Amino acid sequence: MASVEVRNLSRSFGTFKALDDVSISFEDGGFYALLGPSGSGKTTLLRLIAGFGYPDQGHIAIGGESVERVPLEKRNIGMVFQSYALFPNMNVFDNIAFGLDVRGVPREDAAREVRRALELVQLSELETRRPHQLSGGQRQRVALARAIVINPRVLLLDEPLGALDKALRLDMQVELKRIQREVGITTIFVTHDQEEALTMSDRIGILRAGQLVEEGAPEDIYRRPKTRFAATFLGEANIFEGIWTDGRLRLADGTLLETAPGAGRGATGEPGCCLIRPEQVRIAGENDGGTGNRLEGRITRRLFAGNWTTVFVDYQGKTIRVGQANTDFLKLEDGSKVTLAFSGSNTIPLQS
Ligand SMILES: Nc1ncnc2c1ncn2[C@@H]1O[C@H](COP(=O)(O)OP(=O)(O)O)[C@@H](O)[C@H]1O
Ligand SMILES: [Mg+2]
Incomplete structure (x- = not known):
C-alpha cells in the first residue's frame, strides 16, 4: 500500500497536449475517482502512473519513491481496464495465477494467494471455469482478483464497470468498495459516471482538456464547486450570469443576487456567474415573506419522479430547475406564476 504523488505531469502526442501540468496527491488507502x-x-494519467510510457515532464512518486523512470514491471501496480482482457484459453484459477507465475512465485504459494483472492471476490466455486462460461460481472471480478493477487501497492481501475448493465453495475459498485476497504489499497478509479464518483470515492478529481480543474471531497465539490465547469459537470446546476456589484451579482433585469463568499466573486463591474442547485430552490408560498434571493417566474413543465418532482420555471426566458420533494401538496400547475426563493449562502460564485 502506498500513496501516489503526481507533480506537474505533462504528456503530448505530437502537438496535442493530452496532459497539461497536472499535480494531484492520492493518499495511502484512499479511494479516488477521476472524472x-x-x-x-x-x-x-492512469497509464503514466502504471508505467505504460513515460511523461514528457513532471514527477510521479509511489510510496515516496520517485518512479517516473522505473519500468512498469518494477512498479508493482494492479490495473483493471474496461475490457477485461482475460486469457480465453485459461480457466479462472490460471488467469488469476498468471501474474504470480510470471514473477516466479512458487506453485504452492501462488495457489494459496489465488485462493485468497478468489475468496475476496467471492468466486471460489468457479475456479475451473473458462471466461466464456462466466457472466460479465463474474469476468470483471476475475480481472479484479488478477490485479489484486500480486499484492500491488496501488490499484488503478479504468472504467471497470462501464461494460455492465445498470443493475449489475450498482452491485459491483458495492462489491468493489467492500473489497477496497478489506484490502485497504490505494485505489484510483476512472469513471465518466458522476453518481458513481460521488457515491464511491473519498475524493474526486475533475479533468478537462488535460488539466485538473478541481479536486476535493465529493460533498465539497458538489456543494461548493469553485469553477463553472465542475459545477455543471457534477450534478444539475442553475447558472446565473451577471455583473459583480459589491459581492452581489446583478442580473440583466437589474435583480441583485446575494452570494456566498468565495474566490469566484469578481470585483465590482466584472462579469461573472453563480450556481444554485435545484434542491436548494424553494417555491415560496403566498404568505411566505422570507429573506434571501427571490425571483418571479412561471412554471413551464413538471417531471414527476416518485419521491421528487423537478419543476421547470421560466424566468426572463431562462429555465430554472427546482427540485421539489413530494412531501407537501403545493398546488403546482403548468403556467402558474410562482416565486422562487433561495438563500445567498447556497448561491455559489464561480470562476469561469
Ligand atoms: N497513443 C496516443 N496517440 C495519440 N493520441 C492519443 C494517444 N493516447 C491518447 N491520445 C489522445 O489524448 C487525449 C486524451 O486521451 P485519454 O487519456 O484516453 O482520454 P480519456 O481517458 O479521458 O477519455 C485524447 O484526445 C486522445 O485521442
Ligand atoms: Mg479513457
Whole structure:
C-alpha cells in the first residue's frame, strides 16, 4: 500500500497536449475517482502512473519513491481496464495465477494467494471455469482478483464497470468498495459516471482538456464547486450570469443576487456567474415573506419522479430547475406564476 504523488505531469502526442501540468496527491488507502469528459486525459494519467510510457515532464512518486523512470514491471501496480482482457484459453484459477507465475512465485504459494483472492471476490466455486462460461460481472471480478493477487501497492481501475448493465453495475459498485476497504489499497478509479464518483470515492478529481480543474471531497465539490465547469459537470446546476456589484451579482433585469463568499466573486463591474442547485430552490408560498434571493417566474413543465418532482420555471426566458420533494401538496400547475426563493449562502460564485 502506498500513496501516489503526481507533480506537474505533462504528456503530448505530437502537438496535442493530452496532459497539461497536472499535480494531484492520492493518499495511502484512499479511494479516488477521476472524472471528466471523453478525451480529457484520464486514461493517459492512469497509464503514466502504471508505467505504460513515460511523461514528457513532471514527477510521479509511489510510496515516496520517485518512479517516473522505473519500468512498469518494477512498479508493482494492479490495473483493471474496461475490457477485461482475460486469457480465453485459461480457466479462472490460471488467469488469476498468471501474474504470480510470471514473477516466479512458487506453485504452492501462488495457489494459496489465488485462493485468497478468489475468496475476496467471492468466486471460489468457479475456479475451473473458462471466461466464456462466466457472466460479465463474474469476468470483471476475475480481472479484479488478477490485479489484486500480486499484492500491488496501488490499484488503478479504468472504467471497470462501464461494460455492465445498470443493475449489475450498482452491485459491483458495492462489491468493489467492500473489497477496497478489506484490502485497504490505494485505489484510483476512472469513471465518466458522476453518481458513481460521488457515491464511491473519498475524493474526486475533475479533468478537462488535460488539466485538473478541481479536486476535493465529493460533498465539497458538489456543494461548493469553485469553477463553472465542475459545477455543471457534477450534478444539475442553475447558472446565473451577471455583473459583480459589491459581492452581489446583478442580473440583466437589474435583480441583485446575494452570494456566498468565495474566490469566484469578481470585483465590482466584472462579469461573472453563480450556481444554485435545484434542491436548494424553494417555491415560496403566498404568505411566505422570507429573506434571501427571490425571483418571479412561471412554471413551464413538471417531471414527476416518485419521491421528487423537478419543476421547470421560466424566468426572463431562462429555465430554472427546482427540485421539489413530494412531501407537501403545493398546488403546482403548468403556467402558474410562482416565486422562487433561495438563500445567498447556497448561491455559489464561480470562476469561469
Ligand atoms: N497513443 C496516443 N496517440 C495519440 N493520441 C492519443 C494517444 N493516447 C491518447 N491520445 C489522445 O489524448 C487525449 C486524451 O486521451 P485519454 O487519456 O484516453 O482520454 P480519456 O481517458 O479521458 O477519455 C485524447 O484526445 C486522445 O485521442
Ligand atoms: Mg479513457
